[in-house]
Amino acid sequence: MPHYDAIIVGAGVTGLASAFHIKNENPDMSVCLIEKERTYAQGNTGRSAAGYRDTFTSEMNHVLSSSSIEFYKHVQNDLGFDLGMDSCGYLFLLGEKNKFSSSLEKVMKRAKGRILSGNQIENMGINLKPDRNVADLMKLPDIESAFLGENCGIIEPDLICSFYDSELRKMGVDMKYGTVVKKINLAPVTRLDYPGEPFLWQDKTVSSLDTSAGEMSADTYVMCTDVWTTDLMSPIGVDSHIRPKKRQIFQVSGAEISTFVGKRFDGSPGTCPFMILPSSSIYLRPEPKSKSFWISTADEIGRPYSYEDDPQPEKEFYELGMLPVAQEYLPQLKNSKVTSSWAGHYAYNTIDKTHYIFRAINTIVATGTSGSGIMKGDSAGRVVASLLNGKDTATTYTGKKINVEDLGIKHRKVEIEELVI
Ligand SMILES: Cc1cc2nc3c(=O)[nH]c(=O)nc-3n(C[C@H](O)[C@H](O)[C@H](O)COP(=O)(O)OP(=O)(O)OC[C@H]3O[C@@H](n4cnc5c(N)ncnc54)[C@H](O)[C@@H]3O)c2cc1C
Structure with a gap:
C-alpha cells in the first residue's frame, strides 16, 4: 500500500x-x-x-480574511497569476433598524471603507424608497446610507x-x-x-x-x-x-442590469460593488464578464440544516422570495431574466x-x-x-x-x- x-x-x-x-x-x-x-x-x-471582504465583526475572521486577500493580491499582482480579482467593494445598504447596522459599527473600526450618502446611492441607480404598500407588507426599510468596504471585491475561486x-x-x-x-x-x-x-x-x-x-x-x-x-x-x-445548510444562486441578466454592473459606485467605468440589501440578507454579486448579477441570500429560519447529494436551486424561492424584495431597491431587475442558477451548502459552525x-x-x-x-x-x-x-x-x-x-x-x-x- x-x-x-x-x-x-x-x-x-x-x-x-x-x-x-x-x-x-x-x-x-x-x-x-x-x-x-x-x-x-x-x-x-x-x-x-x-466575493471577498475583510468586513467581519470578529478579530479572528478579520485576520484570516485580510491576510488571505493580501496573499491573493500578491499572487495576481506580483506573481502574475490572474485570479480574476476585482476590488469593486462591498456596499452594505443601510436602512433604519438594519440588522447589520450595529455589526457594521464594529467592522468600521478596523476595515477600510467609507460611508455613502443617500444621494450618492441614488446616483448609482438604486431606489432608496420602496413602494409604501409593498414596503409595509414585506417590512422593507428605506435606504438611508451605505457602508462601502474597500478591501473587498470579487475573485474566481x-x-x-x-x-x-x-x-x-x-x-x-x-x-x-x-x-x-x-x-x-x-x-x-x-x-x-x-x-x-x-x-x-x-x-x-x-x-x-x-x-x-x-x-x-x-x-x-x-x-x-x-x-x-x-x-x-x-x-x-x-x-x-x-451542520450543512443549502445556499442557492440565481444569475440574472438584462439590458439595464448590464449598464448597472458596468459602472463603479462613483459612476466611472468598471464594476459595480457587491451589494447587500437592507432586508432579508439578500446580496447581489456583479459578474463583469456577462454583465449580470448573481443574486443570493443566507436565509436562516425556515431553511433546514440538511445535506442534499445534488442540491438544486428552487425557482419559487427566487421568484416569490428574493425578486420581490430586490426589485424594490433595484428596479433594473423588473425586466430581467434568470439565465442560470445553482446551489451548494455552507458548512456551518453554528x-x-x-x-x-x-x-x-x-x-x-x-x-x-x-x-x-x-x-x-x-x-x-x-x-x-x-x-x-x-x-x-x-x-x-x-x-x-x-x-x-x-x-x-x-x-x-x-x-x-x-x-x-
Ligand atoms: C452559494 C454559496 C455562496 C458562497 N459564497 C461565498 C463567497 O462569496 N465568498 C467566500 O469566501 N465563500 C463563499 N461560500 C463558501 C465557500 O464556498 C466555502 O466556504 C469554501 O468553498 C469551502 O472550501 P473547502 O475547500 O473547505 O470545501 P469544498 O470546496 O467543498 O471542498 C471539499 C472537497 O472535498 C471533496 N471530498 C468530499 N468528500 C470526499 C471523499 N470522501 N473523498 C474524496 N474527496 C472528497 C469534495 O469533492 C470537495 O471537492 C459560498 C458557498 C456557497 C454554497
Whole structure:
C-alpha cells in the first residue's frame, strides 16, 4: 500500500491551500492530495458567490480574511497569476433598524471603507424608497446610507485553485483526482495482531484510508472535506461540529442590469460593488464578464440544516422570495431574466461561524467555513500546516500571528461572528 508523510483529502480551496503550505514548510515530506471529483473546485468552492471582504465583526475572521486577500493580491499582482480579482467593494445598504447596522459599527473600526450618502446611492441607480404598500407588507426599510468596504471585491475561486494545483504539481505533491475516500480505518498504536483489534483499552491511530484506488496510508491525515466531513469522521467517533445548510444562486441578466454592473459606485467605468440589501440578507454579486448579477441570500429560519447529494436551486424561492424584495431597491431587475442558477451548502459552525481546525489523534480536520472559506482559504491553510508541524502559532501572509488552539475545539477562543452573508 502506498504510504505518505501526509495525505490531504479534498481539493477545494481549504485542501489545496493546506497542501501548499504543508509542502512549502516541509519540502522533504511526501504529500498526497486526494479528491473524489475529476478536478479541483468541484465542491462548494466552485459553487460560491466568490466575493471577498475583510468586513467581519470578529478579530479572528478579520485576520484570516485580510491576510488571505493580501496573499491573493500578491499572487495576481506580483506573481502574475490572474485570479480574476476585482476590488469593486462591498456596499452594505443601510436602512433604519438594519440588522447589520450595529455589526457594521464594529467592522468600521478596523476595515477600510467609507460611508455613502443617500444621494450618492441614488446616483448609482438604486431606489432608496420602496413602494409604501409593498414596503409595509414585506417590512422593507428605506435606504438611508451605505457602508462601502474597500478591501473587498470579487475573485474566481477556480483560478485560486488552479494556482495552488499548479504549485503543488511543481513541488512534487501526488495529486489523485477522481479518487473517493470510502472509509477511514483505525488500528492500535501498538499492534498485538490479535483478531478484533483495536480493543477499548488500546490507544488508537488512523492506519489507512480505503479509497476507490485502493488502500493508502500516511503518518498524518488532513480532512478538508467541508460538508462531507461528518460522514467521513463520524464512523471513527470524531465529531465534525458542523451542520450543512443549502445556499442557492440565481444569475440574472438584462439590458439595464448590464449598464448597472458596468459602472463603479462613483459612476466611472468598471464594476459595480457587491451589494447587500437592507432586508432579508439578500446580496447581489456583479459578474463583469456577462454583465449580470448573481443574486443570493443566507436565509436562516425556515431553511433546514440538511445535506442534499445534488442540491438544486428552487425557482419559487427566487421568484416569490428574493425578486420581490430586490426589485424594490433595484428596479433594473423588473425586466430581467434568470439565465442560470445553482446551489451548494455552507458548512456551518453554528456557534461562532468561524473555521474549526483541530487535531483528533493523527488526523487534522479543517471545516466549518460558514460561507466565507474562499476569502479565508490561504490563512486557513497556514493554520493547518502549523498544526501539522506541532507549532503553537501560525503566521499569516501579512505577518499576523494566530494561536492555533484558538481555532480548535478544546481551547477555542473565537468571538461569535455577526456578519455572515
Ligand atoms: C452559494 C454559496 C455562496 C458562497 N459564497 C461565498 C463567497 O462569496 N465568498 C467566500 O469566501 N465563500 C463563499 N461560500 C463558501 C465557500 O464556498 C466555502 O466556504 C469554501 O468553498 C469551502 O472550501 P473547502 O475547500 O473547505 O470545501 P469544498 O470546496 O467543498 O471542498 C471539499 C472537497 O472535498 C471533496 N471530498 C468530499 N468528500 C470526499 C471523499 N470522501 N473523498 C474524496 N474527496 C472528497 C469534495 O469533492 C470537495 O471537492 C459560498 C458557498 C456557497 C454554497
